[in-house]
Amino acid sequence: MKRPYDMARPVPPEALADLATQVAAPRRFGGTSAPDQVAAIRALAWRAWRTEATTEAAHLESVDLMRMGRDAVAAQPDGISIYGPGLDEAVAAGQITREAMLPGRPGYDIMVARYAPMLEATPAYVWTSTPGNSRAEALASGRDWLRLNLAATGLGLSLHPVSQALQEFPAMAEHYAEAQAMLGQGGTVQMLGRLGYGPAVPPTPRWPAATRIRPA
Template structure:
């Protein structure tokens, strides 16, 4: 059993001084097995698979999605066709009660799939919700039927080159490096249907930092919404590799604290605890180092609008990556539960969202350190029989 004497921890400063064999132990704590699907997709060579659907799906499962829930399931019973379903066991009922954000994640999946198909000379013909749009939540009906049709004339998308470099970056951004409006104007051009706007001016950025943090505080201090995140935390290598989804807290610091009983989940939920206050302080750094903001709106809020928002969001994220920037969604003020209603209205007002528009995504930007890919379930776990 590892003893407390093995560690001297300064939480918040993020320092662990290792003693004895702990340094060697720390070097083994990378949950690399959880990232194997990224390597598997990289290893695929265009045209080498007898089934183009495998190439397309291997890349699609790398798409961004809320809380890394990976809510997609593919059925391949019809040759040349993919029927995409929502995995109803992967809901976020407290923070995403109408499955809007998860639907956006499915849109990201569809867009990356279509890009990958084009790389191997196939056109993705997408029919959304062929059995009707499920409301008020997603159900067992298909989200999309996607036919892959061989077509040598289909253009390759230059954004596809960023698929393996695109990662959500939750680290502190460089506050000495501003983000130019001109750069973001170019990124906004990646969207096909959604309206993308941005804020880069110092006064606007400071105001949006404060507003988005106040929304985050509501989520953290509302027990049921905070518990939803805490329940999805995977702390340390073993937990991450066993369940490569949810919120990964990897590395020797987090795992060491967990082994010492200092990452107690119940204390994470207790606003009076030291763990809660330190966690708050650690997360606020993300907000304090936001150097610009982008947001994405659609003219409506149908399921098709949400899918379109997801397709444009991942395109935007890939363009952000290509520009050398880092991105992290700040979704708290956009969430549709009672305690967030006031902040939802405040955010719409601050961003000048029109009466008939839906604010679908709001993200922070800046220049950040390199980060590793988020864990993913292997493709075979995301395919089901008819």
């Protein structure tokens, strides 16, 4: 969930222990609500987010997938949905457009203003790692992450991937190395996410399942 989490409500150790059962060996689960470690990961996640947001090619990959405003989301319910109170009005007023999402433009400033407090309001993190970095391991980690997300939801928690520091392009190399050293447990970090108690939100828009299934 891309919202600030309740910093007055810590994630209990029992919840992290429950989530750990969703990841099977040899893949590994990591999680923490320890303030010092959370602060270090939060700082890394913010630096990596800013690096992606100021690297034009990487940032444009996200901009190209943005669905701006409730009507656009309804017409194409995939990618990055930008709608809701305040955002729909900004889209209608022409403040949020693809062009405006470039650095130095009004939409970009709105994005930064929303992301900074959101990433700051994070009481815990979870991550997964694999012994190596093969395609099979990456796919298995993806399945683990889906199970983690469902389990977190079942516990009343919100999970939001913040994978910028795990991206492999030159401008991110320093953050990638820091993330692997901090969290890799001798392997490769595959996923990283912020965890906490978030506000109630409506379901994320989705295509009807029948439109995503190819007949045999």
